[in-house]
Amino acid sequence: MHLDLNLLSALDALLEEGSVAAAAERLHVTAPAMSRSLGRIRRTTGDQILVRTGRTMTPTPYAIAVRQQVHGLLQEVRGVLAPCRELDLTTLERTFTLRWHDSLVALAGPTLLRAVREQAPGVRLRFIAESSIDTPGLRRGEVDLEANASRPATPDIRAEKVTEARHVVVARPGHPLTHGETVTAARYAAAEHITVSRRGRLENTLDEALAQLGLTRHVVASAPTEAAAFTFVRDGDFLATVPASAARSAAADLGLTVFPLPLELPPAAVFLSWHQRYDTDRAHLWLRDLARTALADAG
Template sequence: MRFEGLDLNLLVALDAILEERSVMGASRRLHLSQPAMSAAIGRLRQYFNDEIFTISQRKLVPTPLAQSLEKPTRDILLRIRTNLISPPKFDPANSERRFRLVVSDYASIVLMHAVMKRVYRDAPGVCLEILPFSDRVDEQLQRGEVDFVIVPASNLIDGHPSQHLFADEFCCVAWRGNREIGRSISLRRYLQAGHITAQLGLMGGASFDERALVQLGYRRRIELIAPNFTAMAAMVIGTNRIATMHHRLAAIFARNFPLKLLRAPVRIPAFREALQWPASFHMDPALAWLREILTDVASEVDRTPAAQMRVG
């Protein structure tokens, strides 16, 4: 199909090349032969009267014009996919769609376990792919590479719709065999103790609770940084270290691990989890269906006291 002299198929080729930075990679992605992909590059050069790419160290390097075309090309293709190609209705019972969600292990346990049960009950052919956080989350949303991101409300990504999910408080977690800490912990002891914390790619450094403590003028001694919240809780066991973590998740862990929960000696602001999705997919009926399940389950989590939290 042509639009004002431009073969719209060339936009698909341009997007693949900009993403892959390789003729071979782009041809594999589009299931085309390398000669066919090379021909598409030639036609792009002819239409835009620009080299589009140069070769440096065996890699394709986009020209300034090609770089300026990357975002609008991706936006156009996303809108075509959402508004023209996607079916106007979504039939969950017969769908085999794969949804990709970026979710922390915290939200996976507290929220997604129950979401998955409901999804598989109503849409047994649907696949949910849970992805870890990375520093590319904003790019993944912008390019439509993921359908949803569950993110702290303080880290919402500009330019995409969002919705509140649920709130949580923080508490301290210690090993049951820790004789240095009883049923409560003073602020002085809290600041003197060795701490375990977790860091996600999206946080870009300090955790939510660490930033809150610094804003309140407190500094604690962090001895270990875990890759996720589950590892953080497990690494407390057998040590005199403590961890500050979400109360709902800590209550679940305390039923399965030798852990004791303590009231935090300093008031940390409530943690709020939010849902985001690509702006270009806002009208996608399949995403609207899953979004309704996510928010419905989240409202149940929000109503459930932390002490009563159960997996699923």
């Protein structure tokens, strides 16, 4: 079976634009030529792709299901056929999707966006929230860059440690541990704690470190983000143990007290991850460099 790669470009444009005329304009071809391409795509796939609904065209369920896959395949083909094309940031128009931990968005997001706007005003960034379950967004081409504490285990996902942060303890001013006796690991464990977990976990590596000392901390709740945990801490005698970079906002914005963690705990690593299909993509390389710098500075 002979496959025309031009049909892939036509299909991508049709799915993105939802209109034969708009797709034709995007690819600089005539509307009749695009109509003929749509006819060939329909015969090849056995699906209508776009159907008329009143004055508009509506994608079929099949078209919706393959939209991201088609776009990803087209990007890979372009990367193979034009790997050495020079990147002109002043004319680059592209939208990047970034799934970052919320504290990293708050700390490094503004720096990254500022650098992007200065260098490539046609580029847009979509920061999306982390999911409570593992998602294959990088593999499916739905996410361009991830940044969090997890190192991906699959071989097709690249991961680079860009920074790390030591842990500190956040409490409200006037909390019993913020004055008086030295804060020991035992006094720390006996206090009431809020954990931070988007999956709602009540235990983490901190509890393993305490267990080695024969201690168990008193966890009363979990919060999905550091920002949410800080609101609990502000209004009660609770402790939140977070990376030092995340604690800066708590101290500055909420007037909370920050003090050292009274036990040894490995620093929290931050990994920047992407799919291998973007290894040589010049625009992606440029964005990775900016993201790497922004995250390292925040850490």
